[in-house]
Amino acid sequence: MNERIWTAGLVIIGDEILSGRTHDKNIAQIATWLQVQGIRLGEVRVVADDQDRIIDAVNTLRTAYDYLFTTGGIGPTHDDITVDAVAQALGVGVIVHPEARAILERYYADKGGLNEGRLRMARVPDGAQLIPNRMSGAPGIKIGNVFLMAGVPHITAGMLDALTGTLEGGAPLLTETIGSWVAESEVADLLREAEKAHDGCQIGSYPFFREGKVGANFVIRSTSADALASCTDTLCEGLGERGWDFTPGGI
């Protein structure tokens, strides 16, 4: 059975990531969340706060994947240009969303009220819906298959919670991890043969160095629980006492 595979692209908008100042946490957070929804993250692009580069990345990835997420650039300041760039990418105008304005009015009622900067956070591409933000008022934005999220990871986490279960996905990718105190270069043949022998399984090999010793984690991925179990057994047999089963199931 060939199941429909659902995919997503991610555009991280932020000079602060490209300068090395801020360590991105959204890639892993969104990737993990997507897995649970049965959606695979296919590609990430980190681009500068630059209208043309955002437009180019958004238009490429929203057509290449089922869903497109962006993070960053939806705040109140002059460097927050994501809404305008996405609107231009989609060929629509920008409007002040009445519900977003009402949310912000309530949120800022005891914080000095709305001003020009705060009102910017009510602007959305024409035709968009809001994604609730229980952390800090200003909502995320959904238009078509494009989802505009915050740059601050814990705000994005809240927005992802709000979206949980609302996106169509396929069978979640199941994973087994086998840890071992073996250099991956010793078992390259075993890994290749095990993958070849199990249709629909992928094996990734991730070396590590701990306690002065070389080891590797072998991650087996499949949408089929049976294939996954069989491939894991093959690897465990091949590794013998050198391998140990790490995470029984899970992501």
Add this chain to the structure above:
Amino acid sequence: MNERIWTAGLVIIGDEILSGRTHDKNIAQIATWLQVQGIRLGEVRVVADDQDRIIDAVNTLRTAYDYLFTTGGIGPTHDDITVDAVAQALGVGVIVHPEARAILERYYADKGGLNEGRLRMARVPDGAQLIPNRMSGAPGIKIGNVFLMAGVPHITAGMLDALTGTLEGGAPLLTETIGSWVAESEVADLLREAEKAHDGCQIGSYPFFREGKVGANFVIRSTSADALASCTDTLCEGLGERGWDFTPGGI
């Protein structure tokens, strides 16, 4: 004076990043290192362990930027396909590099010797030079303006050390950071006007939440120390007692 600006692209090759299993550390590490070399990271793409996607990203970014770095996929196992993909992107063959082979023979002399998997790590695109790896033997690879680095961050760190000072760059981008217990939405006007008044300065605004309070860091970037100081003064004056100077100079 319009100084030449040197730029780099980065391709992160790795299913383990896209699955959310591994939190990427190479973007921040390479971005920070590039800043010190006077080179700006212009774009990052995270792609799957897939030949065509790697080729596409490599060819796009190596022509769009002065330098291109890749991380991941240069190990001994079947999922390490970066060398083949880059060779194909560049239209050259793959050879076993004699010096790389000699390095690996020495490194594995007391670890069971070379085998097929380990020998894979001596393969390079025809015409490539080696980047020393003092951590684990297998070298990085330089060919033209393309630099192939390890996926494991501390190995890449060693390779970056080996490259330090060898790449032509421009004036380093200088940075000042002003922290403040102010919501960025209160000072959006101040930020916009200060940036407009200082040619060649960019101001980024990065909100945070700590101790139950809202704050923001304002990062001013310029290659001119004078412009940077003047813009920082303007912001500090505007923020008054709400702002504090964070990092005097530095990245």
